[in-house]
Amino acid sequence: MDIGQIGEYIGLATSAVGLTGKASDTIVSIKALFEGGKTPDNEQVQRLLNTLAAELTSANMMNVQLSDALRALSQELQRQDDFEKEKARYELIETSQKDIVFRLREDAANGQPIHFICPVCLNRDKLISFVSGGYYKTCQTDGKHGFRFEKMPPARQVRMGDF
Numbered sequence: 001m002d003i004g005q006i007g008e009y010i011g012l013a014t015s016a017v018g019l020t021g022k023a024s025d026t027i028v029s030i031k032a033l034f035e036g037g038k039t040p041d042n043e044q045v046q047r048l049l050n051t052l053a054a055e056l057t058s059a060n061m062m063n064v065q066l067s068d069a070l071r072a073l074s075q076e077l078q079r080q081d082d083f084e085k086e087k088a089r090y091e092l093i094e095t096s097q098k099d100i101v102f103r104l105r106e107d108a109a110n111g112q113p114i115h116f117i118c119p120v121c122l123n124r125d126k127l128i129s130f131v132s133g134g135y136y137k138t139c140q141t142d143g144k145h146g147f148r149f150e151k152m153p154p155a156r157q158v159r160m161g162d163f
């Protein structure tokens with residue numbers, strides 16, 4: 001998460017609090033009109049009541065917006081936390097062909113078979129993407145992410161006698 005995002009939420013919260021404050025002030029003004037048994041001008045009361053209604057509507061809309069934003073932020077934090085936990089299960093290794101990939105740590109396997117994941121997808125997209133294949137394994141998300149694991153055996157002619 002970036003600091004701009006947090007600033008946005010603080011801004012929303014400040015506006016919501018500000019609007020609530022405005023509504024409170026309007027309520028005080030309305031009460032003041034009736035103080036000491038005064039009979040205020042209807043038009044004046046009506047104007048203030050309309051103002052209060054508008055302020056409450058705005059505050060309510062701002063609160064809905066704010067609570068949606070806070071919920072989204074909380075979900076984003078949860079997602080980041082889950083990702084970091086998942087990422088911690090892997091370690092960087094170098095293949096015999098000097099390519100770098102992530103491998104599931106044996107002490108964190110939890111019964112899963114040891115497998116490899118793509119470092120490009122992990123670092124760039126925060127995505128756990130398996131790599132599969134034999135000597136040369138490719139990323140299941142993007143086939144252009146390829147990794148050499150073992151030296152390819154020299155191509156040899158297959159003769160009938162081999163079977």
Ligand SMILES: [Zn+2]
Pocket residue numbers: 118119120121122129139140141142145
């Ligand atoms: Zn990939």
